[in-house]
Amino acid sequence: xxxxxIGDKLEIQCYKHDGRVYNAWNEAVLLEVHKxxxxxxxxxxxVTEVNGSKWKTKEPAILYFFKEEWFNIIAQLxxxxxxxxxxxxxxxxxxxxxxKYIDYDLDxxxxxxxEFKILDKLEYQRHKRExxxxxxxxxxxxxxxxxxxxxxxxxxIMFSAHKNLEYYEKYKELTEISxxx
Numbered sequence: 001x002x003x004x005x006i007g008d009k010l011e012i013q014c015y016k017h018d019g020r021v022y023n024a025w026n027e028a029v030l031l032e033v034h035k036x037x038x039x040x041x042x043x044x045x046x047v048t049e050v051n052g053s054k055w056k057t058k059e060p061a062i063l064y065f066f067k068e069e070w071f072n073i074i075a076q077l078x079x080x081x082x083x084x085x086x087x088x089x090x091x092x093x094x095x096x097x098x099x100k101y102i103d104y105d106l107d108x109x110x111x112x113x114x115e116f117k118i119l120d121k122l123e124y125q126r127h128k129r130e131x132x133x134x135x136x137x138x139x140x141x142x143x144x145x146x147x148x149x150x151x152x153x154x155x156x157i158m159f160s161a162h163k164n165l166e167y168y169e170k171y172k173e174l175t176e177i178s179x180x181x
Contacts, residue, residue: 010027010029027045028041031167041061042061108148
């Protein structure tokens, strides 16, 4: 991660526990490097699903990938306000200009109203059974979910609308510069 620089464009690959690529995003622009996490931005990004279908994101997003935490955070800048889609997942690694992580199904959806909901509990239970998640992994996943909720309740910086809008402005500046080259 040390060779990364602000403005670098990376891809994102999301895997499942069994090693298969679940989906991939064709772009994430590095906005900031912190000791514990990296901040990226993207907009109108091509997503390829496991079944080969493709679609583009509808709104700009600010993405937080953590070096040690078992989750990642996507701030979706919608016209109705900022929503957060948080994946319970392994800490991110970066290889060959690609952000990689294993997704563990459980998601935390935070609405512009501040309310939140845990999603995909049944999918998690099914995959836990099918892919044989052991008790230790199950505990780590639930600890990650609890830590994520705690961070949201503590209003940590990644949940700041003001900060995410600042990052979006930085994303626009960086992508305008790179498009002129």
